[in-house]
Amino acid sequence: MHSTRRALLGAGLLAPLAMPALAQPVERYPDPAVQVLDPSFNRYRLVLAGLERLWTGARWSEGPAWFGDQRCLIWSDIPNNRMLRWSESTGRVEVFRQPSNNSNGNTRDRQGRLVTCEHLTRRVTRTEHDGRITVIADRFDGKPLNSPNDVVVRSDDSIWFTDPPFGVLGFYEGEMAQPELPTNIYRVDGRSGQITVATGDIGRPNGLAFSPDESKLYVVEAAATPRVIRVFDVDGTTGRLANNRVFHQAKEGETPDGFRVDVDGNLWCGWGMGREKLDGVRILNKDGAPIGHIRLPERCANLAFGGRHRNRLFMPASKSLYAIYVNTQGVAGG
Numbered sequence: 001m002h003s004t005r006r007a008l009l010g011a012g013l014l015a016p017l018a019m020p021a022l023a024q025p026v027e028r029y030p031d032p033a034v035q036v037l038d039p040s041f042n043r044y045r046l047v048l049a050g051l052e053r054l055w056t057g058a059r060w061s062e063g064p065a066w067f068g069d070q071r072c073l074i075w076s077d078i079p080n081n082r083m084l085r086w087s088e089s090t091g092r093v094e095v096f097r098q099p100s101n102n103s104n105g106n107t108r109d110r111q112g113r114l115v116t117c118e119h120l121t122r123r124v125t126r127t128e129h130d131g132r133i134t135v136i137a138d139r140f141d142g143k144p145l146n147s148p149n150d151v152v153v154r155s156d157d158s159i160w161f162t163d164p165p166f167g168v169l170g171f172y173e174g175e176m177a178q179p180e181l182p183t184n185i186y187r188v189d190g191r192s193g194q195i196t197v198a199t200g201d202i203g204r205p206n207g208l209a210f211s212p213d214e215s216k217l218y219v220v221e222a223a224a225t226p227r228v229i230r231v232f233d234v235d236g237t238t239g240r241l242a243n244n245r246v247f248h249q250a251k252e253g254e255t256p257d258g259f260r261v262d263v264d265g266n267l268w269c270g271w272g273m274g275r276e277k278l279d280g281v282r283i284l285n286k287d288g289a290p291i292g293h294i295r296l297p298e299r300c301a302n303l304a305f306g307g308r309h310r311n312r313l314f315m316p317a318s319k320s321l322y323a324i325y326v327n328t329q330g331v332a333g334g
Contacts, residue, residue: 017057017084017093026050033280033295034324041283041292044266049325051294054086055093060173061316062258063150065106065114066306073306074114075316076103078173081120086314086321088307093321102167102174105150105207105258105302110157110333117148119167119174124148124159124188137161137188137195143180147173150207150258150302153333154214157190158239160198162205164222185219187239199241202230207258207302210234211286212265212331218247220257226250229259229267229288248288254278258302262328266291268313272299281315296322305330 026033031050036042064075071088074096082098083106097103102119109115114127115136122145123138136159138145147167152160164183167174185205187198203223210217214234221228229248232241248267250256259269265286271293272279280296281303298318306312310329315322 035293038291044326044328046325046327052323054321054323056320058319062301063105064304064314064316065108066304073314078102107151109153115151117151119147122147124161146179159188161186162208164204201244209259209261226252227256229256248284261331270300270302
C-alpha cells in the first residue's frame with residue numbers, strides 16, 4: 001500500500017457514524033429477496049447468501065466506488081452534501097468528504113484514483129493519491145456543464161460521463177440554474193484531456209457502463225417515459241459512438257438508474273421508484289431480457305461490485321447501504 005493512497009482515503013475522515021442492526025434479518029436460505037425471473041439466473045444466485053443492510057442514515061445514496069486496496073466502499077449522500085466510507089474490516093461508516101459539492105456518481109480510474117461527478121460545481125474531478133483535487137471537466141464550448149451525473153473510465157484512460165440537468169433543477173441536490181448546454185454524453189481523452197461530445201442523441205442521459213470487452217456502451221435515457229436503456233457500438237480507435245438502439249424498454253412504474261456489468265455481460269441495474277415490489281436491483285442478460293431481481297425495501301439508485309473477488313454487490317438505496325454475495329464478478333474497472 002502506497003502512503004499516498006493512504007492519504008487519499010484517510011484525509012478528512014470525521015467521527016464514525018452509528019451502525020444499525022439489519023432491517024430484516026435473513027431467517028432462511030435461499031433468501032426470498034433474490035428472485036429468479038428466468039432459470040438462467042440460477043447460476044448467478046448463491047443459495048447460502050442473503051441480503052444484508054450494512055448501514056442506514058443517508059438522505060439519498062448514490063454513486064458507489066469500491067477500493068479494494070483499502071477494503072472500503074465510498075459513495076455519495078447527495079442532499080447531505082457528503083461522501084461516506086464503509087470499511088469492510090470494521091463494518092463502520094465514516095464521513096469521507098464534507099462538503100462534497102453534492103457529489104453524485106463515482107468511479108476509479110486505472111491508476112486507482114477517485115473520479116467524481118459534482119452537482120454543485122457542475123464538474124468532474126479526480127482525487128489524486130495525495131488528496132489534491134484535479135478538475136477533469138467543468139465547461140464545454142465555453143459554457144458550464146449542466147450537472148454531471150455518472151462516470152466510467154475505459155481501459156484507454158478515457159473518461160466518459162453523462163450530463164443531465166437534475167442538479168440544477170432545484171436546491172435539493174445542488175443549486176438552481178438555467179442549463180446552457182444540451183444533455184450530452186461526454187468523452188475526455190485519456191492523453192490530451194480534450195473533451196468531446198460522444199453523443200447528443202440521449203435525452204437526460206443517466207447511468208452508463210461498458211460491456212466487458214468495451215465494444216458497447218449502455219446508457220439510461222431518463223427523459224423517456226418509461227425510461228429506456230440504450231446501447232451504442234464503440235469505435236475502439238476513435239472512441240466514437242454509433243448504432244444507437246434500444247437495449248431494454250422499462251415498463252410503467254419501472255425506473256432504471258445506475259448499473260454495472262458482470263464478466264458475462266449481464267447488467268445489474270438499480271431499479272424502482274414506482275411500485276414497492278420493484279424496488280431493488282434488476283438483472284438483465286446481454287440480450288436485454290430480465291432474468292433476476294433482488295428486492296430491497298428502498299429504491300436502489302446505483303451499485304458496485306466489490307470485495308476481494310469483486311463478487312459482493314453493494315447497493316446504495318435511498319437511505320441505506322445493502323450488500324449481497326453473488327456467483328459472478330463485476331468487470332475490472334466497473
